[in-house]
Amino acid sequence: MSQKTIKIAGWILTIILVLLFTMSAFMKITQNDTALAQAASMGIDASTYRFIGIIEIISLVLFVIPRTGVLGTMLLIAYLGGAIATHLQHQQPISMAVSIQTILWITAFLRFPELKQRILGNKN
Numbered sequence: 439m440s441q442k443t444i445k446i447a448g449w450i451l452t453i454i455l456v457l458l459f460t461m462s463a464f465m466k467i468t469q470n471d472t473a474l475a476q477a478a479s480m481g482i483d484a485s486t487y488r489f490i491g492i493i494e495i496i497s498l499v500l501f502v503i504p505r506t507g508v509l510g511t512m513l514l515i516a517y518l519g520g521a522i523a524t525h526l527q528h529q530q531p532i533s534m535a536v537s538i539q540t541i542l543w544i545t546a547f548l549r550f551p552e553l554k555q556r557i558l559g560n561k562n
Contacts, residue, residue, distance in 0.1 A: 448548030452502065455545060458538060459498045459514070466491025480528050493517070508553050511546040515539060 439447075465473040466487050477487040497517055501510025518539040525532045547554040 444548050448545055451541060451545040452549065455514075455538070455542060456498060456502060459494055463491040463494040463498070466494065480524055480530075504549075508546070508550050511542065511550065511553065514542055515546075518542065 464470075466477075469484055469488065474484055474487065477484070482490075493513075494517060497510055497513035499510070500506040501514055503510070518535050521535045522532050522539070525535060547558075
C-alpha cells in the first residue's frame with residue numbers, strides 16, 4: 439500500500455472510533471437510562487459512571503490530536519482492557535470490547551509507524 443492509502447485508511451478508522459467512543463461517553467455523561475442500568479448491574483454508581491465518560495472523552499481527544507495520539511492510544515487501550523476485565527468479572531460478553539480494541543490497535547499502527555516499530559520491531 440502507498441503511504442497516502444495508509445494515511446487515509448488510518449483516518450477513516452479514526453473517525454469510526456471517534457463515533458463509537460463519543461456515543462459511549464455521551465451515554466455515560468448524560469446518564470442515559472440504559473447505560474445506568476448496565477452500570478448498576480456491574481456495581482458502578484452514576485457519579486462514577488459519569489467520571490468514566492469524562493476520562494473516555496479526554497483519552498479520545500488525546501488520541502485524535504496527532505502530537506498526543508500515541509498517549510491517547512495507550513489510554514484508550516487501557517480503558518478497553520478495564521472494560522474487558524469488568525465484563526469478564528460479571529460473566530458478560532467481551533466480543534464488542536475486543537473488536538473495538540483490535541480496530542484501535544490497527545488504527546494506531548496505521549497512524550503511528552513509530553508505535554508499530556517499537557511494538558513489533560519492524561523497520562517499516
